[in-house]
Amino acid sequence: MGVIGVIGGGAAGFFAAIHAAQKGNNVIIFEKTGKTLSKVKVSGGGRCNVTHEAFQVSALVKHYPRGEKFLKKSFMKFHAKDTVEWFESRGVKLKTESDGRMFPVTDSSQTIIDLLRKEAEKFGVVVELRASVEHIVRKGEGFMLKVNGKDRLVDKVIVSAGGSPKSKSYQMYRDLGHQVVDPIPSLFTFNSPESDLKKMPGLTVPNALVRIEGTKLAYQGPLLITHWGISGPVVLKLSAFGAKWLNEQMYHTNVHIRWRADMKEEEIREALRAYKHQHPKRKMHGYPLFDLPKRLWEHLLASAGISGSLTWQECVKKQINILEQHIFCYILQVKGKTTFKEEFVTAGGIALNEVNPTTMESRLVPNLFFAGEVLDIDGITGGFNFQAAWTTGYIAGQSTHN
Missing domain, CATH: 3.50.50.60 (FAD/NAD(P)-binding domain)
Known part of the structure; x- marks a missing residue:
């Protein structure tokens, strides 16, 4: 010994x-x-x-x-x-x-x-x-x-x-x-200083899919909105597997967020059409769909140019299409990271x-x-x-x- x-x-x-x-x-x-x-x-x-x-x-x-x-x-x-x-x-x-x-x-x-x-x-x-x-x-x-x-x-x-x-x-x-x-x-959050998302810190989405643009890197899981951008298990997992690629890009890239990882684009489109047909006089801001948090739903509507007073029947097809895109493929510009x-x-x-x-x-x-x-x-x-x-x-x- x-x-x-x-x-x-x-x-x-x-x-x-x-x-x-x-x-x-x-x-x-x-x-x-x-x-x-x-x-x-x-x-x-x-x-x-x-x-x-x-x-x-x-x-x-x-x-x-x-x-x-x-x-x-x-x-x-x-x-x-x-x-x-x-x-x-x-x-x-x-x-x-x-x-x-x-x-x-x-x-x-x-x-x-x-x-x-x-x-x-x-x-x-x-x-x-x-x-x-x-x-x-x-x-x-x-x-x-x-x-x-x-x-x-x-x-x-x-x-x-x-x-x-x-x-x-x-x-x-x-x-x-x-x-x-x-x-x-490895294991860091994505900063997005120019995004309005960071106005909703603490908001969580239970099952989002996040994909790094231009790569095959994509994961799904709980997502957390922070004061700086986005975090949560799905982002940390993505940062680990994408550590070298993201480092080479100086942590500047776009990520695509699907707010409901379990839904296909056609399912989101059909759900929006069906709701408009069933509740034409409801104000769009008042009833969040897809179990999305109210503040996130309002943000997605605003980003599609849909005002707070608009009812479903007043919403034109182009706005519905943009809303669908933001739910299925929300593009977030990442500039930097935060490590703990x-x-x-x-x-x-x-x-x-x-x-x-x-x-x-x-x-x-x-x-x-x-x-x-x-x-x-x-x-x-x-x-x-x-x-x-x-x-x-x-x-x-x-x-x-x-």
Whole structure:
């Protein structure tokens, strides 16, 4: 047994440290900030979206824009069901919400944090705060870490430093010979500064379809209108799978919104005609159709040139056609993005072809392991990034016993 240095005290770092320490290794977590598990604390609005009820590996891997093939092998060793069993066997029960996301029954991320800290303490893991690892140098079979200017000798290293928006943050891994895919943001909202939609912040549509113009990228799901533009699960999912393309476009593009993802254009057209025939004297503003929120319905009418006092029988065919188009294919100009610092997710990191997916060990440097978001892996929102952290952390920690 030897000394193992874990760089980073987040979800992957703690999980790796716990499993590395279980068979007698001396494990030290070096955390550069003053607190550990800070991302766990804020995730899921403070509830911690631990994982997702995608218990089949083939289904689980589909939620990773980057890392799908790599994780297919990793998930064979530890996947979502294993995560649930690990937490529940230690007294933390999880519950599944209607969309498949899984949270502790306490609805508190502190429950997860407390368990991870307790398990780490049980196996003698030492946590050093404000301990910044500035450099890693090969020293025989082990490594010399430069921590706050001081040399620390360890036998093995697990890098679980998380994602960073700055390419220079990965320099010490490049110095060891690893390639790094330049980091770019994933999981962000679309800004639309010139749109009137942003006058309706907080308004939600349960099942919209959003498509990025000129691409095949399209997803459906809940959409949220914000002070800046649009967000919600459908936008976050689209931003993840479109991260590289959107980055290349400098986040300037058009998106097409179908406000009712489950309706075809002909169905919308027929519903409008039928309503006009049945209720000719009703004012159009007074009765929103398609279960759309009233403010959104009024906005769509206004954008079709339909005034507040107009009745259905007074509305001409051209206006109805424009309204139909705005319901089926509302064009929104996107200019920029908003990322949430606390839950920042990066696309990019350590190139996966240089890491063994069944051990998390570097293919280039023996006894060097990687776990978590420092790898070129990212999932969509819904517990998938944490699942990647648990899986890669578990495998890295276990592999240090070999």
